[in-house]
Amino acid sequence: KSKDLQGYAPICLGLEDFYTRRLYLRIQDCFGRPIASAPDAWFDVVERYSNDNNKTLHRTENISKCLNLGSYNYLGFAASDEYCTPRVVESLKRYSSSTCSVRVDGGTTKLHIELEELVARFVGKPASLVFGMGYVTNSAIIPVIMGKGGLIISDSLNHNSIVNGARGSGATVRVFQHNSPSHLEEVLREQIANGQPRTHRPWKKIIVIVEGIYSMEGELCKLPEIIAVCKKYKAYTYLDEAHSIGAVGKSGRGVCELLGVDTADVDIMMGTFTKSFGSCGGYIAASKEIIQYLKFTCPAHLYATSMSAPAVQQAISSMKVILGEDGSNRGAQKLTRIRENSNFFRSELQKMGFEVLGDNDSPVMPIMLYNPAKIPAFSRECLRQNVAVVTVAFPATPLLLARARICISASHTREDLIKGLEVISKVGDLVGIKYFPVEPEKK
Ligand code: PMP
Numbered sequence: 001k002s003k004d005l006q007g008y009a010p011i012c013l014g015l016e017d018f019y020t021r022r023l024y025l026r027i028q029d030c031f032g033r034p035i036a037s038a039p040d041a042w043f044d045v046v047e048r049y050s051n052d053n054n055k056t057l058h059r060t061e062n063i064s065k066c067l068n069l070g071s072y073n074y075l076g077f078a079a080s081d082e083y084c085t086p087r088v089v090e091s092l093k094r095y096s097s098s099t100c101s102v103r104v105d106g107g108t109t110k111l112h113i114e115l116e117e118l119v120a121r122f123v124g125k126p127a128s129l130v131f132g133m134g135y136v137t138n139s140a141i142i143p144v145i146m147g148k149g150g151l152i153i154s155d156s157l158n159h160n161s162i163v164n165g166a167r168g169s170g171a172t173v174r175v176f177q178h179n180s181p182s183h184l185e186e187v188l189r190e191q192i193a194n195g196q197p198r199t200h201r202p203w204k205k206i207i208v209i210v211e212g213i214y215s216m217e218g219e220l221c222k223l224p225e226i227i228a229v230c231k232k233y234k235a236y237t238y239l240d241e242a243h244s245i246g247a248v249g250k251s252g253r254g255v256c257e258l259l260g261v262d263t264a265d266v267d268i269m270m271g272t273f274t275k276s277f278g279s280c281g282g283y284i285a286a287s288k289e290i291i292q293y294l295k296f297t298c299p300a301h302l303y304a305t306s307m308s309a310p311a312v313q314q315a316i317s318s319m320k321v322i323l324g325e326d327g328s329n330r331g332a333q334k335l336t337r338i339r340e341n342s343n344f345f346r347s348e349l350q351k352m353g354f355e356v357l358g359d360n361d362s363p364v365m366p367i368m369l370y371n372p373a374k375i376p377a378f379s380r381e382c383l384r385q386n387v388a389v390v391t392v393a394f395p396a397t398p399l400l401l402a403r404a405r406i407c408i409s410a411s412h413t414r415e416d417l418i419k420g421l422e423v424i425s426k427v428g429d430l431v432g433i434k435y436f437p438v439e440p441e442k443k
Contacts, residue, residue, distance in 0.1 A: 066383065069406050069420050070390035074247040074363050075334045076411030077278030077318040083326045084278070084317035088310045095309030107306035115312050116283075118319055123245065123253060123271070124263035125285035129294050130315075132307040134242055134272030135161040137282030140300035141270070142209075142238075143169040145290075149204040153187055153235070155179065157214050160396075162240060166209070178217075181225035184208065188233040206235040207267075212244030212255035216397050216405065218358020218365050220244075223255055227265045236267040246276025248361050252322045252335050258361065276322075279314035281307040338363055338410040345408050345417050352425050353434035357403070366392075366403040367424070367433065374431050375402055381427040387420055 077084055091111060101107035112130060119128040131137045142165030146152055150171035154162060157178045166173045174191060177183040192201055208230050210221050223239070230237050241254045249257030254271070256263050263269065268286045273279040284294065295301060322331040342363045349356045355368040369378055375391040382389050382404075393402040406424075408417075428434050 066386045066388040067416055067420055068388050069408075070388050071409065072243070072275035072407055073278055073409050073411065074243075074276045074338055074407070075252075075278070075318070075322070076409050077276070077314070077321070079278070081278070081318070081321075083321050083328075083330075084314055087317045088313050091313035092310045097310060098308050099306045101305065102303055103301055103306045109306075109309050109312070111309050111312040111316065112306060115316050118316055119271075119283045120285055122319055122323065123241075123269050123285045124256070125269055125287070127288045127291035128283050128285040129291050129298075129301065130273075130281055130283045130307055130312070131300055132281050132304060132311075134274050134282035136300050136304070137270055137272070137284060138162050138240060139165040139168065140298060141268075141284055141294065142166055144294060144298045145268070146171040146205070146207055151191055151203040151206045152209060153184065153191075153206065154209045155211065155214075157217060158209060158211060159215060159240065159242070162209055162211075172203075179210075179214070179219060179222050181222055181229050184226060185229045185233075188229065188235060192233060206233070207238050208235050209238040209240070212239060212241040213248070213358075213362050213364055215243050215364065216366060216392060216403070218356075218362045218405075220248075220259070220359045220362060221255055223259050223261050223266075227261060231265070237265070238268040239266045239270065241269060241271040242282075243275055243364055245271040246318075246322060247338060247363055250335070252276070252331065273311065273315040277315045277318040279318065280311040281315065334410040338408065341410065341412055341417060342408045344414075345406065345421070348417075348421050349406075349424070350436075351438060352421070352428065353436045353438045354424075354428060355433075355435045363408040365406040365408065367406065367428075368435070369402045369404060369431070369433050370400060372400070372402040374433060375404075377431045378404055378427055378433070381430055382423055385423045385426070387423045389424075 071078065095109055095111070099107040099109065103112070115130055116128045119130065120126060131140070138159070138161035142152070142162065146166075146169045148170045150169070152166045152169065152171045152173045154166055154173060154175050155178055156175045174187050176187045188206070191203070191206070208226065210223070210226055212221055212223075213219065214221070221239070227237060239255070245254040246252045248254060251257065255261070256266065268284060268290065270282065270284050272282045274281070284291070317326075320326050321328070322335070324331050339361055342365070343360055346356055346358070346360065346365055349365065349367060357366040357368065358364055369375060369391070372393045375393055379389065379391045389404045389406060391402070391404045397403060
């Protein structure tokens, strides 16, 4: 019942099931209700998204229009788009909402082939393969390329889909400290030598898995340094670009473009269509040999119903806009806009005294709350003022590192951002999360 929570939150942390790692957290509000049922604190059921590129949404109750600061809709392609939407509607008429077939038995349309060629060209790899879900792309591919006798070295903050894929693969899994090339090198050295002379290499193959932008940190991968270590120790690299593809880089080609990395140095490039492209599904882009191998061996390719055609069409159309192949320069404008919006919002939050994680140019901006009991208060007060933010805590983050995660979109106007900042500032004062108070300027 601490004062800084304005009578809201406190607090009971119940840690259950520790040994099975299904550890989860129960935070109760002052009436003893788990926060999952804290009234008015969440926007877990959405009545509808507005017809304005997902910039606002309508909550179920009181149908108020909220500024959406939580969507992965980085380039604003979700909902209506003058180029994408008519084509998606056309593809729905032509191919219906589901192929109702697996890829190898009638579930491959011309659109699937077109998307795979386009993705390969877009990310700069010889070939690609698409899947109906981003999550499954990781969790099903990793066990196909890695198995017993192999070593996976995974960043400690990698997404759950990677963690699950690695665990299910049967390979040995080691974790290196988040975004630390020097610790990666330590782990590699230890694993390769393994008490033996350096010439002895006990693993069939070694793969290092990282993300382009870390989804809970907003941080860019130290990719050039990590690649240098992988080359030195002859390890393969696997890069998940769910949050970076389309969102960063001069022409939207992700962290490789932004950080000047040659895509030939990344063996497997994974990404999703659910963020910058406003669609559904995921892809793997790699050498022709690897893609061919996946086509013959990956159960998620052989036995799962293929990506729905309208979703494929949405990914194709939005990618063409980004490439300028729609005959306009809207793609370039969106890329400039998301960069400017992100850098503006981040620097304003910092000026207000918030602790904001992540790097410049990244549209993902976690504001640290630390105490998980501040989550319902923060979310509820923002919603009351018609701003929807996503709050995250354990197990998506370490236990005492709860945060609100802002995602910026190219479809936000400067007025939207200023409104969002005003609300967040007021709520930040109320909940007590301005950890770096700024001295007022002396006149
Ligand atoms: N990888 C990362 C890094 C992610 O953040 C996510 C989900 N946000 C996924 C994979 C899974 O993608 P999807 O939501 O498209 O299934």
